Each structure stands twice: as structure tokens, then as C-alpha cells.
Amino acid sequence: TVLVVDFGAQYAQLIARRVRECNVFSEIVPSTMPAAEMLAKRPKAIILSGGPASVYEKGAPIAPDGLFDLEVPMLGICYGHQVMAQALGGTVENSDVAEYGGASVAVADPGMLFEGLPGEQAVWMSHRDFVSRAPAGFTVTASTEVTPVAGMENRERGFFGVQFHPEVLHTEHGMEILRRFLYEGAGCRPSWTMVNIADESIEAVRERVGSKRAICALSGGVDSAVAAALVQRAIGDRLTCVFVDHGLLRKGEPEQVEKDFVAATGVNLHVVDARERFLAALDGVTDPEQKRKIIGREFIRVFEEAAREIVGGAEGEPVEFLVQGTLYPDVVESGGGTGAANIKSHHNVGGLPEDLRFELVEPLRTLFKDEVRRLGEQLGLPAEIVWRQPFPGPGLGIRIIGAVTRERLAVLRDADAIAREELTRAGLDRDIWQFPVVLLADVRSVGVQGDGRTYGHPVVLRPVTSEDAMTADWARLPYDVLQRISTRITNEVREINRVAVDITSKPPGTIEWE
Ligand code: XMP
DSSP states (O other): OEEEEESSOSSHHHHHHHHHHTTOOEEEEETTSOHHHHHHTOOSEEEEOOOSSOTTSTTOOOOOTTGGGSOOOEEEETHHHHHHHHHTTOEEEEEEEEEEEEEEEEESOOTTTTTTSOSEEEEEEEEEEEEEEOOTTOEEEEEOSSOSOSEEEETTTTEEEESSOTTSTTSTTHHHHHHIIIIIISOOOOOOOHHHHHHHHHHHHHHHHTTSEEEEEEOSSHHHHHHHHHHHHHHGGGEEEEEEEOSOSOTTHHHIIIIIIHHHHOOEEEEEEOHHHHHHHTTTOOOHHHHHHHHHHHHHHHHHHHHHHHHHHTTTOOEEEEEOOOOHHHHHHHHHOSOOOOOSOOTTSSOSOTTOOSEEEOTTTTOOHHHHHHHHHHTTOOHHHHTOOOOOTTGGGGTEESOOOHHHHHHHHHHHHHHHHHHHHTTOTTTOSBOOEEEETTOOEEEEETTEEEEEEEEEEOOEEOSSSSSBEEOOOOHHHHHHHHHHHHHHOTTEEEEEEOOOOBTTSOSSOO
């Protein structure tokens, strides 16, 4: 493994995934982790990330004691570069001139990192502090007009530092530099592939669950589907999937889970029709957080009841494991403990009751979403499931602004199906991260349709592009696609007489309206 030590970087996740793109497994650890604990993970290399602090500020995160004595090859990036320089006796200074954005580095001495690369390279910088003097034993490999030590290395000790960000796209040769560090500098081999991951995870689940039984809540989304397919490969019939139809799904989704998924995997599926129960629980509720809490709570209750039934039904053999499609970003975010503000209560995290009687199996907890998709393909899941856009656990419940009713759900489901159909027809599915359609159920506007006055509801189209849903931009859908969607929705969905497009990025908006 390659450890990415997080100094509060914007880019720690990105560094980890770039390393994986080099077919080397990587994980993020906090900068507060003691060096011995890092060593216990037997890293082949350690990457020190960037961060917002100044190394000489009071309270700035520093390298753990003894880190540089571990005899593990290291690459410092930006703040990590400065931490390395300072810890080993170099000098870090504050400059009046910041360097944000594109810059050009001149390679002074290719050393190992820049070997075979051009003498001038476009790089991405984001700093004010800089290393003014490299530590003894280091060669300065690159510099820019404002940054004398933009690259340095001590080849004998396997220490490398760069002031710029090799992980971002705008750094022309960033991936080559990373690869050179991993393969040449640290001797990593590019052996981490999807085939290995699938085989290894299946084996790991088999070992862990043994001859016991497991249960999994299928949402219809990619994550739970891939997790379930993987566990099913490992333990076959001893896995039972529970699909709670809460009535807040989109058109065709319950069928997709009940037919396509079962056809592809042959999994044991237990469907619970809880539509009435959720409607009753949501009756008259308009507050978004309230809705989320109710949906989360009901979901867990229904799931628990189903689990009890399954346990009772199967020759008294108890279910001991609960499969969840937790992904790496979820793990990192919840473990971060940075006191991030609670923007929305997500119904699939932290919702399980205290007296949870299951042990968790989370076969995807080291993977990113795109890796999960590739794994899903590897496991033979259909493209409609693998490439499905993310859909929130609380479903259409948080896309109806106002109280949720059966009628409103039907209206939104129809409008949403049209938008999705047209997006697919335009061949844009994979360009658009997500395409919520939101029903403003308590708003009415006047329209004219078929020579008559109408007083209907608007829907809002919310197509966004994103890498990870943490930030997003509104998608510039072609006008003709928007126009087709608008015409069809107003023609085909009786209650809708107006279609609006949301052109807010995240931040300040969130992707969902509630
Ligand atoms: P927001 O609206 O916060 O959403 O920008 C970010 C991403 O998370 C999805 N989302 C959820 N997913 N349970 C989920 O599984 C939830 O409760 C939930 N709420 C929002 C949202 O669709 C987007 O992809």
C-alpha cells in the first residue's frame, strides 16, 4: 500500500486515486497518526499531501515524530514538500508573491523524478510559502520564477519533494512524475487491477463470513448492487437481499431490482412492499430534515422486521452479517472528525440503531465510485445498474418540495421519466453526473394550454456535472434537449404547466433541493 498523509489537503482524495490509477493500492491516513502505526501498515511509499497551513505557524500540522526515520520512500507535495524541507533542516519562507494556478517550472537537474521529461513544464501551483533552501543532501531539481526549490530530491534516502501538484490535470506531466516516484523511487509494482480486486474481495468475504448467513439491503443503486453481487459470489445462497419498496423510487426502478438484478446474479431476493407505510409516516410533513429522518427511521424498521422474518424462516439459522455498500469517500469523511457542518442527514449513514445485531461486511470500503463501477462490470452486472446515476436514499421524497402524497409522486415520476428518457436519447447519460427533477408542489403558476387557462405546478430540472458530488456545476444541456424535455413534460404530464432549469452550482446550492 501507499499511504497518503493528509495535512488537510483539498487534494488528498485525488492523490489517493491517482496512485490507484497507477495500479498501486493507496489509502489516506491523518497526519496525526503516529509513525509506528503507519509503519505497521507496511507501506511501500508515503506521500505527504498539501494543506492550508504554514509550517512555521503555531499549531500547524507537522510530520509525526520519527516519520523521516522509517526508511520508507517519500514524496512531499506542496505543504508536504515544505514539511519535509523543514523537518530535514531546509528553510521555508513566506513570500509576498503567491503562486496560484498555472506556472512553468524549469528543470535544473532531472534527478529521478523528471528523468526523460521536458526541461520546461506547465504545472499547477497553489501556495504562498516556499522552500528557499533545500536540506543538506538534497539536489534542487526544479524551480520557477518565484519558487527557487520547486523540486528537490535525496535519492539515497528515497526522499522527493515538489512544490506543485502532480495530481491535478493541469500539471502536464503530473502522472508521469507520480509514476516515476512509485515505480522507480519506491519500487512499487502496478499489480492492483480490477480482476485482483474482485478475486481478493470475494476470497476475503468468504473467509470472514464462513458458513454463516448474511443479509443486504438493496437500494437499486450501484453501490449496494455491486456489494451484494460480490458477496453473492462469495457465499451464494447464504446471502439474502432485502429490497424495501418505499414508494419513493423512480419509474421502472423496482422492476429493475426485481428482474434485472436477480437475472444477472441469481441472488435470493426478499421484496417488502412498504409503500403505504412510508406514505402514512410522511403524511403532511414538509420540513426536509424531518422527511429525511422519517424515511431513514422507517427504512431501518422495515429492514429489521424483514431481517427477523428471514432469520426465523431459515431453519433457525441466525443471520449474522449485514452487507453494506459503503465506499471509501464515506469512510474517509466519517473518520475525518473535522467537525464538518451537518448540511443534510443522509439516510444510509449513521442511521443504524445502537443495538445492531449484525456484524458489518463492507466489501467496497476501500474503493472509489468509478472503481466500484468497473468492479460491477467485472462481476457481470448489467450496464443499466452499473452506470446508474446516483440517487438519494430518501428518493423522490426529497424532490417534492412540500408534503409527499401519492398523487404528487405519480406526477413527479412521470416528469422524471421523460427527462431521463430524453437524456439517454441524447447520449448524455455518462456526461451528466445526476439529473434530479424537482416538483414544486406548493407553487402554482398560470398557464395557457389548449385555449384554456391552467393553474398548474412547475418542475425544476437540475442536471449537474460533478466528480464526487462534493462540488458540482450546473450542466450546460443543449437547448434542443431541454426544449424536448420541456415540451414533452408539459404535454404529457397534466398537472405540470411550467418547466424551469436550475443554474446554481454547488456551492452555494446543493444538488438536491432538500
Ligand atoms: P447534495 O444534495 O447534498 O447531495 O448536494 C450530494 C449527493 O448525495 C446524494 N444524496 C444522498 N444519497 N442518501 C444517499 O444515499 C441521502 O440521504 C442523500 N441525500 C443526498 C445526492 O443525490 C447527491 O448525489
